[in-house]
Amino acid sequence: MNKYKETFGVDISKDVFDVYGTLSGHNQYKNDESGFVKFLKELPDTALVVMEATGYYHYRLAQFLYKNKIVVSVVNPLSIKRFIQMKLAKVKTDKSDAKSICDYALINAVPIYNALTDVQSECLQLFRLLDVYLKHRTATKNKLHGEETLGIPSRYVYRSLKRNKKHLDKEISAIELKLLSLIKQEQQEQLTLLRTVPGIGQKTALFLIVITDGFSKFEHAAQLCSYVGITPTIRESGSSVKGRSRISKVGNRKLRNLLFLCSFNACKHNKACRELYERIVNKGKSKKVALIAVANKLIKQCFAIAKSGRAYDETYVSVLLK
Template sequence: MNKIKVIVGIDISKNVFDTYSLNKGHYQYTNNISGFRLFKKSLSKAHWCIMEATSCYHYQLACFLSKKGVNVSVVNPLIIKRFIQMKLNRIKTDKSDAEMIFQYGIQQPLELWHPNPAYIEQCKMIQTVIQLYFKQTTSIKNKIHALQSRGHIHGKMVRSLKRQLKMVLKEIEFLEIESEKLIEIHQKNLYTSIQTIPGIGRKTALLLIISTNGFKDFTNAKQVSSYFGFAPNERTSGSSVRGRSRISKAGNPIVRNHLFLCSFTASENNPQCKALYDRIVKKGKSKKLALVAVCNKLIKQSFAIAKSGIPYDMNYSTKLQKQ
């Protein structure tokens, strides 16, 4: 319970944001710098603002308040949704959502939010554009295949699509280079050190750093695994429910896919990962389960390197035993 703080629940949309606090009730402000300044005038050091991570709409307000010294919490919208469902609230308006976020704030422990460094945010935006371009390349390739299947092998449409595909691929390459430059400027040692892990390449190391803010946003490797969706979900209840355990698949699917591809190489060339993979397979478990375990091992190794600053050493465990 947050008894000593004045909680303010904030529901944000594209053009406005609604606020609710116990002493002032409901207010609405425009979602721009003028609205931010007006809202800030109503706050003191005792206030703690809570909002959902609503796509891109919350970020500017959260940054503004944080820079002004106001306590801010940014909560996963799924958590707020489940909280509202638990309270059996059937009303769905901006005003009611702000009040329910306020209720969440006074009943649950809050974590202070801090904005990511500018280069991390820039890299994240670059990655979203890269993923958009990758979707375009898939669409163009599918269209070329469809045209060629109908006999249009060298027609004007095919040539046009191939030119477009070539241009998009060049843009992807350009943005990947820009993203790598930013990481090399700010996180060169970590970027180089993570690549010393057998199985992890340049792109995966880049994505790991960007997605985790250089692992600074996490206190242990299990949190990172959960964040990327590698944590197992167990479904058992009493004597009748015996569901198969599966990974949650929450978080960034791009990073998860890259790590899974890395697990194939790591299960052969990374001594610790190979031992883990072989041990699980010998127990009669599926190879896919073993590869997921290897993904978690790669996350643990990356996290350890980020926290210690020491590059990968395949004989590290042996050296500890000799000490």
């Protein structure tokens, strides 16, 4: 039974957000401070407000409501999409989406939102910017290589690309230093512990701490593995459909890529990961499958160490992961 007096589904966009309440029906508000305040005044006691994770747009409203002691839930947009498809809905508008989010919350257990601290918020913004700059730098490097293969590259183009790469190198280094200083303010001990895991680099350790809120957002390592998107999915039906097992990829792509890169180093220096890799390859599985299993193992090791508060130890960590 729903313990809230009224449940609200929110479909939010750049300029407005549509709201559908179980008792009050549909309303629309401006996506700014005045709209937030107006919506807050109309909320009853013990209300639940549910919205999709829509990047930048949902964040301000979720933070505002949380700080005003309103129970908020931010759900995966893919879950809402699948729910709407299941209903075979023929109409798709902001109003109908708000109602669908409300309906979803009434029949499903939705996660309760916990606001980010100022440090966590800044770290996430820095990681997004870092990701953008890294992609730009890779594109610049590729362009430089392309110009060089011409044999007679334009001096102006070549120098411009060199200046751009130099600028990006400088910005990337500055962001990484800022991230490190912010994490050290609140999670220095945890950062030090994670760095003891063979194969886990500083960037991956920083990212793990930021997106897991110091591993407090997850109760079990399996939940974190699912969030990252490296848990296997199985496609089998009757006797005719025997699909290959694949990773779900429904999760944090950036962290998944970082952990996959870490798995190469872990296979050399992390005893448990090396043994796992060799065991899977010896069974005839592909090296990629083995590396994904190693990435999964790394997550479990990091989770165990973060929760126990003890540095990595080859003999102790195996006990933690049982």
